[in-house]
Amino acid sequence: MRVLVLAVGRMKKGAEADIADRYLKRAVQAGRAIGIRSIEIVEIRESRAPDAERRKLEESIALANVIPEGAALVLLDERGEGLGSAAFADQIGRWRDAGQEFAVFVIGGADGLSDTLREKVRMTLGFGQATWPHQLVRIMLLEQLYRAVTILSGHPYHRE
Template structure:
């Protein structure tokens, strides 16, 4: 199985870039991982969030491989604890899922088309997170999930 991450927007702060690089490196010890960082749409002086979501959504969907299991991050999505996420990862590995792709929208979220294509809408928190912080938290949780599956001491049960 491969894991992919499609995210909108550059990481603007060094601590986020460092954290994402750290957890992406850790994750690659367990599984093939790749990421695509898409450019944010600009709306001019009066941005229309719906138009921006649609433009970014088209670019996200263009990056999702055919047959991939798509998980989108949305604050109204399903809540998994760390151990439930590990079980989810383990199930997909056992079922032979070829590619598990996670998508994080931009500042205005995800388009309806992206949500409709998704196999799962996942929430990292009931609180609203910046899309940049969501990327870091997701990678940490994916890494944690693999350490749980291997019964390694990173996750204190």
């Protein structure tokens, strides 16, 4: 299985980028042993349209253009389901074991995503009800992906 993290906006250089890179490298390295062939980040340029609806539409079209056909599509949203780390790992493992070729995690822009794209998601995942900056959401997602591959590889999870 391959994992794609699609993010509207760029991660600027600095502490956040360093943390994201660290978790990405760890997840990629640990993932190979359990059948996660790659974890890639694709950044989508933010729309400069003057109104929110047009920005949502343009960003959603750009995202849809890079989502592989048949991917397990997960939207990150504060209204999404809050999964514990073990349940998140279990879901990744079920997709992998079912032969799912791609799991795609989408971090939308500040205005959200179009309803057309939202209708295609298999899961909406949230990291609590608070609104988080996109850079921190990316870090939290990469950390959870790293944690999921370590759980799936049999590494003892500290909460069990």
